[in-house]
Amino acid sequence: MVIDIKNAAQHSGKEVEFRGWCHNLRSSGSIMFLQLRDGTGRIQGVVPKSEVSAETWAAAQTLTIESSVIVRGVIKDEIRAPSGVELVVKDVQPVSIAAEYPIGKKEHGIDFLMDQRHLWMRSPRQEAILRIRDEISFALREFFKLRGFVLTDSPIFTPNAVEGTTDLFEVKYFDDKAYLSQSGQLYLEATSAALAKTYCFGPVFRSEKSKTRRHLTEFWMLEAEAVYMDWLENMRLQEDMLVHVLRRILRERRDDLKTIERNTATLEKASEGGFPRIHYNEAVAQLQKLGSDVKQGDDFGGDDETILTKQYEKPIFIHHYPAAIKAFYMKPDPNEPEHVLNNDLLAPEGYGEVIGGSQRIDDLALLEKRLEEHKLPKEAFAWYTDLRRYGSVPHSGFGIGLERTVAWVCGLEHVRESIPFARTLNRLTP
Numbered sequence: 001m002v003i004d005i006k007n008a009a010q011h012s013g014k015e016v017e018f019r020g021w022c023h024n025l026r027s028s029g030s031i032m033f034l035q036l037r038d039g040t041g042r043i044q045g046v047v048p049k050s051e052v053s054a055e056t057w058a059a060a061q062t063l064t065i066e067s068s069v070i071v072r073g074v075i076k077d078e079i080r081a082p083s084g085v086e087l088v089v090k091d092v093q094p095v096s097i098a099a100e101y102p103i104g105k106k107e108h109g110i111d112f113l114m115d116q117r118h119l120w121m122r123s124p125r126q127e128a129i130l131r132i133r134d135e136i137s138f139a140l141r142e143f144f145k146l147r148g149f150v151l152t153d154s155p156i157f158t159p160n161a162v163e164g165t166t167d168l169f170e171v172k173y174f175d176d177k178a179y180l181s182q183s184g185q186l187y188l189e190a191t192s193a194a195l196a197k198t199y200c201f202g203p204v205f206r207s208e209k210s211k212t213r214r215h216l217t218e219f220w221m222l223e224a225e226a227v228y229m230d231w232l233e234n235m236r237l238q239e240d241m242l243v244h245v246l247r248r249i250l251r252e253r254r255d256d257l258k259t260i261e262r263n264t265a266t267l268e269k270a271s272e273g274g275f276p277r278i279h280y281n282e283a284v285a286q287l288q289k290l291g292s293d294v295k296q297g298d299d300f301g302g303d304d305e306t307i308l309t310k311q312y313e314k315p316i317f318i319h320h321y322p323a324a325i326k327a328f329y330m331k332p333d334p335n336e337p338e339h340v341l342n343n344d345l346l347a348p349e350g351y352g353e354v355i356g357g358s359q360r361i362d363d364l365a366l367l368e369k370r371l372e373e374h375k376l377p378k379e380a381f382a383w384y385t386d387l388r389r390y391g392s393v394p395h396s397g398f399g400i401g402l403e404r405t406v407a408w409v410c411g412l413e414h415v416r417e418s419i420p421f422a423r424t425l426n427r428l429t430p
């Protein structure tokens, strides 16, 4: 019977077949140890020379690291094994003998490993990270389904900018030009006016020339938008969403978190909810006290975010940023018009901004004025301003970056490990 390695313990005492790869092996002349993996888990296979046929022994001897192989044997309890079981091998069927594997036991530099990303992802740590990424994506979708949001996919070819004109990727579009989408938000504002609560989840693109541990040129963002939702309810929704995601990860991905040696204390803490909400002015004052040279009106750099988040054990919301440093669509607070009804969510442990959200301008005249101030072409935004012409309502939304979330949840040093194939300023391959 073919089974997944992850289910091996349930088949103790039985004869089973695994189809996978030999990710490592060692031999002592009379016994061979095969580290087998099949994408669902890992198990040690023991081949005792005296108990297998001469053909099986010879076949096992041909195996190399990462050779693909079909193995049959009997599952045996083994308290010293991480999964509690091992396989006493009876039969070995090599499928394809691998050439000398470029990734060895010695330490490799990160550039080498990123060049070998197509192979590196087979290592236990990378495999675990990708499984956690999958679980986060699923938990996000699950949350919005449970809350009655409708998935409306936003286009990737777009005629205009959303998040500023400086980091747009331009592409040829027949005889014209188009841009790769920086955000699906404007389209969500249209779909939410049709379906009340909508979200999209897809790749977005920014040609930011930032070589930081937080920036990719292609990343995945889940964006949500809801009508008649104000900025306070918007933060509440973000908090509920993160709590839902964290609880699911802590429940379903324990083994993977253990594999990557993630200290889960901060994740447990965050999964309680109750994230502090801090006004931008207060954040600036705090930062200045902590020795930052940030001034009123400035945006926070990565270092500022790190200093600030280190003061709290949970993620924090910073709201009411100055309008001047934020996107054109954010609604100014009528009580302090120099500040907008927005929020960033900063993750703890120095991870910084993971979510950006805001209440949107719902007044046509003000929106048109803001477009002008940002020197954005009126014609390209005609359909968007229409939304304020035909039954405008107060509405809010946000976007959560998947890679930054994965990086925080996994405790990664850099977002490049949080996505199967990272795209950065310096990398387009593999």
Ligand code: 4AD
Binding pocket: 162, 163, 182, 183, 184, 185, 206, 208, 214, 215, 216, 217, 219, 221, 223, 224, 353, 354, 355, 356, 357, 358, 397, 398, 399, 400, 401, 402, 403, 404, 415
């Ligand atoms: O703060 P941003 O730019 O917000 C928007 O795009 C809004 N239109 C979202 C909305 O309200 N619908 O980006 C949102 C999130 C950031 O908080 C961050 O997590 C992630 O996207 N992000 C990046 N992740 C990786 N690499 C980059 N270059 C990123 N830029 C933003």
Ligand code: MG
Binding pocket: 344, 353, 355, 356
């Ligand atoms: Mg932002």
